[in-house]
Amino acid sequence: MLFLTNFAAIVLSADWFFLLIGVRPQSAVADRRHFIARYRIAIAVLVVLGLSCPLMRTLRSAAQQAQLRTEVSNLLRGRLPKSADRQLGTVKLQIARIHVAIAAIVQTSRFIRTAGSTGTPGRAHHSDGRPVRLELQQLQLG
Numbered sequence: 026m027l028f029l030t031n032f033a034a035i036v037l038s039a040d041w042f043f044l045l046i047g048v049r050p051q052s053a054v055a056d057r058r059h060f061i062a063r064y065r066i067a068i069a070v071l072v073v074l075g076l077s078c079p080l081m082r083t084l085r086s087a088a089q090q091a092q093l094r095t096e097v098s099n100l101l102r103g104r105l106p107k108s109a110d111r112q113l114g115t116v117k118l119q120i121a122r123i124h125v126a127i128a129a130i131v132q133t134s135r136f137i138r139t140a141g142s143t144g145t146p147g148r149a150h151h152s153d154g155r156p157v158r159l160e161l162q163q164l165q166l167g
Contacts, residue, residue: 027080029072029076030072030076030080033069033072033073034073036065036069037069037070040066041066089120090118093118093120094116094118097118097129098113098116098129101116101131101161105131105137108133110133110134110166111131111132111134112133113132114129114130114132114164115129116130122155123155124156124158125156127157127160128160129160129161129162130161130162131161131163132166133163133165134165134166135165
């Protein structure tokens with residue numbers, strides 16, 4: 026989709042630029058070529074408009090995931106026991122229609138034990154009601 030959008034935008038901008046500076050066919054069939062150029066511009070506009078809706082949905086989804094990943098990272102950093110030898114590593118999100126899965130890696134020199142820690146993933150709910158599954162892995166660094 027991105028290739029088609031870029032291609033159509035290049036064709037569209039080139040056609041508009043050439044028409045703007047006055048570059049037109051100068052042969053006996055100039056009217057026919059000018060007519061084709063107009064159709065090419067219309068087709069490029071339709072392709073750009075048609076592809077912009079799915080691309081905007083993808084962009085909106087990516088922005089929401091990035092915002093959620095930042096919020097989760099900040100929350101996990103705030104909840105981790107403070108220590109110089111602990112660092113939050115990778116945070117991965119998988120947002121599905123029925124749940125949100127978060128996998129985070131903590132790099133530490135000593136295993137972090139919390140009260141009530143059972144080794145099972147944490148469960149919570151997203152603001153829209155979907156269950157959130159947190160899987161926190163600890164990488165022990167020597």
